[in-house]
Amino acid sequence: MRLRFTLNGEPQELDASPTASLTEVLRSLGLTGTKEGCRIGVCGLCTVLVDDLPVSSCLFLAPCAEGRQVWTVEGLARRDPAVVAAFVEHEGMQCGICTPGQVVMASAARSELGAGAAEAEIREYLIGNLCRCTGYQSIVMALGSVVAG
């Protein structure tokens, strides 16, 4: 099927299988910051924004992207450099595999949670982004500084 959507602010048109996941589509375009992890929407490695909300691109099928605004970690790093800077400042990463997903969630959290968000709300928001190094404290701190703006 022919698929048209906006990717990191630019119009995109390509052929995709109707059963392809958005993860596959994005990675085929060389955007490998979006990782494939659990493939069941649990781990958060494949998080991207669709119309400003975070989604698991592994469970987001190509036809559902038609006409929508998709942002990957690569585009968000350019659009919201302060989010990446917060992860650097707070050392919000260990091995790094979960980091792109955490960065995308942080970018979404700024609009979703707002400046007054309590730490408990931030932790709740990150419920589906697993860090198997268990480096959560510094990730939560990075999100806290992003949300506080």
Add this chain to the structure above:
Amino acid sequence: MAPAGVPDALEALGAESSVVLAGGTSIGLLLGQALIEPSTLVWLGRIPSLREVAVEDDRIRIGATVTVRELARHPVVRSRLPAVATAAGSVGNPRIRAVATVGGALGHADPRQDLPPALAASGATVEIAGPGGTRRVDVARLATGLMETVVAPDELITGVDIPLPEAARGVYLRFTPASAADWPTVSAAAVSRRGPDGIVTDVSLALGGVGPTVLTVPEAGELKGSVAPSEEDIRAVADAAGRRCDPVADRLGSAAYKRAMAAVWARRALQACLEGAGRS
């Protein structure tokens, strides 16, 4: 394919092994695990009528492709259907709630899902369109087995209709020993209604995770008729829930453990909905 209306969608669903696609969180899972091989995916994202929410005096109708996130945040749902709002806000994680739909949550019919027990306890009915017209089925009677429903292959869930009774109080509790975003070992939704004199006129209880389908517990209705049902009576209903459930052992607990937890969380949900102060 992306039909522009329900009639076109129904026609497409008449074809052999075509499958409905809405948010894709269930279909994506099933495709990813090679559990389905659809000939056609009938995407509902181009049908505006399925995205509508209509509020009337005594009921709210939620279109099938309204997302779980939108349901959890709807002001009427939050103020009048707290069990449904809590259950919707407990589904998976924010990424799942952003795309998963109410119709999908019903059609998927995994007994561990959060929404169906809350909708069943709230007396909701599912609207199902088919070649012969539209029919309505109680949410409590929608699932016939593990991931099996009364919805025929050529039918489509178009919405859910939830009563908005006066003086109702609802709670939804979920318990899991795994990570907070994991499936519940057991979930319990309880809804009570009271008359103008404060006397309890109706109590509904539904459990998730402890059988092939959502379990409704008719004994809950025995708690009506007084202002404050006794602790003993509540325990009797909770114990009945434990006896009625039919759990299977998995990583979330042995069958015996789940049965014991079903009674515990049924009791807590009933207590909260019958004794707690204010809507919860």
